[in-house]
Structure formats: structure tokens, C-alpha cells
Amino acid sequence: MEKELLYQKFGHIFDDALINEIEKVGSIKTFSKDDIIIDINQPLQYIPLLLSGNIKILREDNEGNELLIYFLEAGETCTMSLTCCMGTFKSKIRAVAEKDSSLIMVPVQKMQKWFHNNESWRNFILESYQTRFDEMLEAIDNLAFMKMDERLYKYLINKVKLHTSNTIIVKHQDIAEDLHTSRVVISRLLKQFENEKKIKLSRNKIEVL
Template identity: 55%
Template sequence: MIDNIRENFTHIFEEALILEINEVGVLKEVVEGEKLIEIGDYVRSMPLLISGAIKILREDDNGDELLLYFLERGDTCAMTLTCCLGQKKSEIRAIAELDTTLIMIPIQKMEEWTGKYKSWRNFVFQSYQKRLTEMLETIDSIAFLNMDERLVKYLQNKQKVTNDSVINSTHQEIAYELNTSRVVVSRLLKKLESLGKIELYRNSIQIVSL
């Protein structure tokens, strides 16, 4: 595990912290689609991503989901950090977007390392800032973009995160994550296909030019 930590975090953490992460961290592998955190769970550890991607979702009172942001290699989740520090139940759902490898850090170490290591403190603050920016972008998208623009942005983000021009999602799954209806998503995808932007297949979308 030490090699994975050094490969991903040497440019962020000093060697002493890397050795501590190796000592207390637990390597965890999850497959695409597996749920890591459920709304209402108590969070006992925080993730450091070694590879793969995780999507973070919120749920409204009607049970409808909204995609907040993606976590990628070298990231951690600010929402998880907040729950850990406040010992509160999780307000988000975390699902593996790809097969993902993580190192789980016990919450007891978070406060200790914040005072002990400047690099860890900077990492936590930068994570908060990055996640806040991404959530503001989500809010702006809902408030200011038309649904067709939101859909294009969603597909672009998926392509970036997965590094693949094929999006393996159904129209219903996309509708859930954009908090809209399948009918609307299907209509807009058909429009993008007619413009030559994408090609539609059963349960997948080939991005041609977005």
C-alpha cells in the first residue's frame, strides 16, 4: 500500500505523514455501482482515492437524487470530512462510478493530523474549497442553464471522469442524476443524436463531438 500512497500523494504529503497513512489506513476496493456511503449512515472513516471515481449524490424529500460532484484520483470528500468532524449522519450517498481503490482513514486521525501536519491541513482546506466550487457550479447549472445545456455538461463531465467517450448509463439513470424525467432526457438525447453530437445505443451513449 505504501507504493500506492507515494505514487498519489508524495507531491502533497511529507514522508512522515505518508508512513502514518500506511500504518493506520485500510486499503479498500469497490466495484462499479457499489455503494460506499448511504444517507443516514454514521461515517467512521474518510476515503483517499487511489484510482477510479466516485459520484456524490443528494436526495430530496421525495427520494429523487441529484448529482453533486465526482471524486477522482487524489481526492477526498468534503461532505465526508464534515460528517466525521461533527459526528453526524451522512447527508450524501456515495457510489463507485468506476472500479475504485481507496485508502480509508479512521476519523480519530483527522483532527490529530490537522494539528500535526501542515500538508494535511492544507489538503483538507483545499478539498473543502474544491467541493464547494463544484457544488456552486451544480447550483448555477440548475438555476441558470436549460435542461439541454445541463445534459451536455453532464455528459462532458462523465467523459472526463471516466476518460471514455462511451457513457454506460440508461436514460433513466441520467434522469435520476439530473433530477428530471426520463422522457425529457430521451427527447434531448435524440436531439443531440440528430445534430451528430452523440450516437445512442442500448444502455450506452457514444459521444462524437460535444
């Protein structure tokens, strides 16, 4: 099953030789929704390749408040963890399972070796860096230029795309933590969206109309 997923999610990216080596040296890990996959200051010895599920990448300030940076989908990896591994640093991010997820963990030493001798891996890493860099620029733009109601509505739309469903199962408090604001602000804005017929609210559930 895992090999099928590996081919399904990465077969169009990696050559057959690399797929076979990943299967040989990688270890499959499964995580339930809200499990911490990588934590801040954790030494990184493996690179995660996401086979199924979704992962959110967070930063944390000195008071322990979290800020959502970007989401990962199946077929992707976290380039912030790649950066830490290449410099043998500790993780600067927290990766949390957005829903039940499975990953294949690749030893760091292999990642560095493949970067030099495998073109498909090198292209994947470079494209991943570009994608994540663009997303981080977008996150900065959102913080600097967008009002909270715009950020919230964009967040909801991204959730819809991520889960391929117009119905989002989420608590107001969780949204507030992702957007680094208060639950009261989020609840007020969601009620405003409902009055504008943009969404429909029910307990721990939001339907984007």
C-alpha cells in the first residue's frame, strides 16, 4: 500500500531508481489529526515526504503564540525542515497534522547525497523551495497589507481547497490561533460573513457558500 502511495504521489517527480531507493531507506510514519510531527528546536535527522493527509507549518513567538505559515499537501515536503537539515540545525518550525496523515521519512544523509547525484531529486528540492518561498511571501503580504476579515476569508477558502469540501470542521479558537488573533474577533467576523451570506455556521463547523 505504501509503495503504491509513493508511486502515486511521487512517481511523476522522481525516476524509478530514486523511488526504489526511497522505499528501501525510508520509514513509514502515521500521525493522527493534531499530532505534532516536527517540533520547534527538535534536531532533524529525517526529511518528511507527505504521502497522504495535510500538514500545517507554524512559527511560535516568545510567549508561545503560534502563527500559520503554510500548508503541505500529499506529494510535498517541508523546505524549512530541509534548510535546517542541510545546516544540521534544530527545527525552527512546528509541523502539525491537519488531518490523519502518513509520511515516509528519509535520512538526512541520503537527501544530501541525492541532491548531488540525482537530477529528479534536485529539481524537486529546488521547486519546493520556490513554492514555499512564494507562500511565505504571501503570508508576509497578508500580515502586512490585508485586514483581518480579508485574511480570515482567504483562510477559509484555502481550507476548502485543502480538504476539497465546502464544509470545514474547525473550532473558532483554532482559527484564532492559526491567524494569531483572539477567538472573539474570529467569532465576530464569522457572524458578519454569515449575515453577508458568505458562510453558514453551526457547532464547530463552517459551510462556505
